[in-house]
Amino acid sequence: MKIRCLIVDDETLAQDVIESYIREFPVIELARKCSNAIEALEALQQEDNIQLVFLDIKMPGLSGINMLKTLPQPPAIIFTTAYPQHAVEGFELNAADYLVKPFSFERFMLAVNKVRHKIELEKRPPTAQGYFTVKADKRIHKLNFEDVTYINSIGDYLKIFLKNGKVIITSETLKSIAESLPANLFLRIHKSYIVAVRSILYIEGNQLVIEGASLPIGLKYKDQVIDRLV
Secondary structure (H helix, E strand, O other): OOOEEEEEEOOOHEEEOOOOOHHHHHOOEEEEEEOOHHHHHHHHHHHHOOOOOEEEOOOOOOHHHHHHHHOOOOEEEEEEEOOOOHHHHHHHOOOOOEEEOOOOOOHHHHHHHHHHHHHHHHHHHOOOOEEEEEEEEEEEEEEEHHHHEEEEEEOOOOEEEEEOOOOEOOOOOOHHOOOOOOOEEEEEEEOOEEEHHHHEEEEOOOOOOOOOOEEEHHHHHHHHHHHHHH
């Protein structure tokens, strides 16, 4: 599975260099290029599953560092800048890496591989716990992975459907819940749906049929759904 990324830089030449590196490195794909931090913040809201941002620091208006400070749950950040003096502050903000322009393709690959390794570690199934927790009804619910059938995002709420027919409604985000779920047990099929792999019965057209429901498959997720099941 490729790492989806944004390029955020006010210089067209810098954007072009990074884009050319991305085309040469098949583990990564470009979702969008942004010329300033405001465009980038909008892109993070509009695009699904952005896992990495190549972020310039010196930009008109909001700087890259100040943009990062506004994000409660930022994706991986690789700073790309001509100003090495900001490196310490960048790493204090948990940046994955800090590339000083002009940087080589080999240095670019090293930075991306750091991010890829971190993502792979996070996707490994947990060894000790087989559950996650959510806040709902003024309680903290402990939900076993094996009890969850699918999860549906509706507006500002999530519905978590369980095998016993019970539905947990929470205000937590689909992104935050997804980070708690092991990738070998759950599959994103749509911007609003995550399903338990064991519940899948078959695909019919653009519908995924599971135990007790037929769910839509988003166009951008269809290939990975089919690859997972074939």
